[in-house]
Amino acid sequence: MATIDPRLLPLIETLIATDADWLAFEILDGIRLGRVPEETREDLESTRITVRTTKHQARRSEERAVPTPVGMTIAGDEQIDWAATYVVDRLSDAVSMLRATFDQLNQIVTLAAHPDAIVSDRISARKVDLSLQVEAEGPSLRSSQVDDARTAIPKLREAISAWVDSTRSGGHSA
Amino acid sequence: MINNVQTALNSILGSIANLNNANGAGRIFELFIMTGVAAQLQGQNFDVWLQRSDGTRILPSDPNLTFVQRGGAPTGVPPASAGSGNASVIGFRRLPTGSQWEIWNGIQFEGRSGATHEIDIAVVPREVGVQLRQTGGLPFGRPRVAIECKDVGKAGSVDEMRAFVARLYDMTVLQWHQPHLAFPPPTQGIYPGTAGAGPFYAAQGTYWNENHHTFNVIARRTGFALGAAAMTNYYAIEPHGFITLGSIEAAALIDAVCQWIATNCP
Numbered sequence: 001m002a003t004i005d006p007r008l009l010p011l012i013e014t015l016i017a018t019d020a021d022w023l024a025f026e027i028l029d030g031i032r033l034g035r036v037p038e039e040t041r042e043d044l045e046s047t048r049i050t051v052r053t054t055k056h057q058a059r060r061s062e063e064r065a066v067p068t069p070v071g072m073t074i075a076g077d078e079q080i081d082w083a084a085t086y087v088v089d090r091l092s093d094a095v096s097m098l099r100a101t102f103d104q105l106n107q108i109v110t111l112a113a114h115p116d117a118i119v120s121d122r123i124s125a126r127k128v129d130l131s132l133q134v135e136a137e138g139p140s141l142r143s144s145q146v147d148d149a150r151t152a153i154p155k156l157r158e159a160i161s162a163w164v165d166s167t168r169s170g171g172h173s174a
Numbered sequence: 175m176i177n178n179v180q181t182a183l184n185s186i187l188g189s190i191a192n193l194n195n196a197n198g199a200g201r202i203f204e205l206f207i208m209t210g211v212a213a214q215l216q217g218q219n220f221d222v223w224l225q226r227s228d229g230t231r232i233l234p235s236d237p238n239l240t241f242v243q244r245g246g247a248p249t250g251v252p253p254a255s256a257g258s259g260n261a262s263v264i265g266f267r268r269l270p271t272g273s274q275w276e277i278w279n280g281i282q283f284e285g286r287s288g289a290t291h292e293i294d295i296a297v298v299p300r301e302v303g304v305q306l307r308q309t310g311g312l313p314f315g316r317p318r319v320a321i322e323c324k325d326v327g328k329a330g331s332v333d334e335m336r337a338f339v340a341r342l343y344d345m346t347v348l349q350w351h352q353p354h355l356a357f358p359p360p361t362q363g364i365y366p367g368t369a370g371a372g373p374f375y376a377a378q379g380t381y382w383n384e385n386h387h388t389f390n391v392i393a394r395r396t397g398f399a400l401g402a403a404a405m406t407n408y409y410a411i412e413p414h415g416f417i418t419l420g421s422i423e424a425a426a427l428i429d430a431v432c433q434w435i436a437t438n439c440p
Binding site: 010015025029030036038041043045047048051052069086090097098100107112129133135139140141146148151152153155158159166 | 175178181183190194195199202203206209210212223231241242244245259264399401406407414416420
């Protein structure tokens with residue numbers, strides 16, 4: 001059974017203190033589940049190709065649906081490394097996808113005004129900067145705020161790396 | 175050491191309040207895929223536009239350039255009379271005179287059982303949206319494209335696949351369901367509206383045919399546990415894992431959705 005390494009607690013407490021409880025939950029859940037054997041990227045691609053071509057083939061039985069395999073425990077220093085990497089990758093992915101979303105939204109609204117123009121003319125059309133709002137929640141978000149967050153990602157990576165080094169070597173975490 | 179981590183976290187989460195919410199990252203993931211599909215369609219001879227919840231287009235010259243993403247408890251399509259503050263959608267039409275479509279995010283569909291099912295990203299005939307915006311309500315039937323987005327750390331399980339299959343099953347309208355429907359013939363795959371006049375929109379005769387007449391995806395930021403890809407063939411659900419910005423898999427997902435739309439949507 002998975003156990004939480006006590007050295008992880010400062011990171012968990014820090015996530016809670018910064019209103020990222022959801023990230024703390026995800027880390028604890030990930031440690032509880034351990035490393036689960038996964039379908040390879042090649043197998044997933046092969047499966048997708050099969051799905052697309054099934055309509056041209058005779059119907060056939062599916063492979064047996066098996067329960068999710070038991071995960072391998074993540075323990076000790078590996079648990080510290082895993083959690084640190086998880087935090088950085090999770091936030092980095094979210095921020096970069098949000099920035100790309102703004103770019104895509106701005107492209108759509110810019111080019112939508114000139115659907116019948118040739119592509120080069122559409123691209124040279126005036127650039128716009130949309131804001132994004134979640135329905136019934138708080139203020140709008142602008143792309144400049146996402147850029148501010150992006151600049152903080154390398155700082156987070158550096159700070160967490162230093163914390164990992166300190167924690168693994170038995171130093172004080174605070 | 176940990177104080178520097180807290181400072182950096184405050185900078186990130188202070189800039190993007192969405193990430194203080196447990197659903198925030200998941201919503202970003204959905205919007206990333208939704209806008210990715212739309213942006214690519216725009217480069218493939220489709221007219222694509224952003225549309226407010228009152229049905230008006232967002233134009234570059236508008237004073238209010240806000241795209242509203244669905245939040246709160248999942249609901250159906252709000253009436254246009256409720257104003258433009260509800261969730262926006264993305265519209266598209268094949269140039270020069272193709273039929274019009276809408277890409278929805280987080281709309282609840284009504285199944286044959288009467289249960290409601292939230293579909294993270296759905297592509298439906300625009301007429302369905304036009305009809306629903308008159309009074310507000312839930313679409314009945316199955317979207318032509320349904321994408322279940324999973325922005326969670328753990329690998330996808332076979333139960334996740336089962337849950338999606340069950341939703342699609344309940345939302346499927348077949349020809350022989352007609353006696354039990356509240357809508358007059360011809361039987362359509364999705365209601366309301368009369369988009370079913372064309373053969374593409376007509377209800378199919380079997381579940382297998384409807385599964386393969388629509389495009390269905392589970393899109394995950396992470397991977398799938400070993401064995402989770404079971405049932406994909408029969409139910410025609412494409413498993414797409416490792417969807418992150420710039421990944422080969424993200425490009426493959428967007429390509430697959432756009433190619434299906436370009437090939438199949440009239």
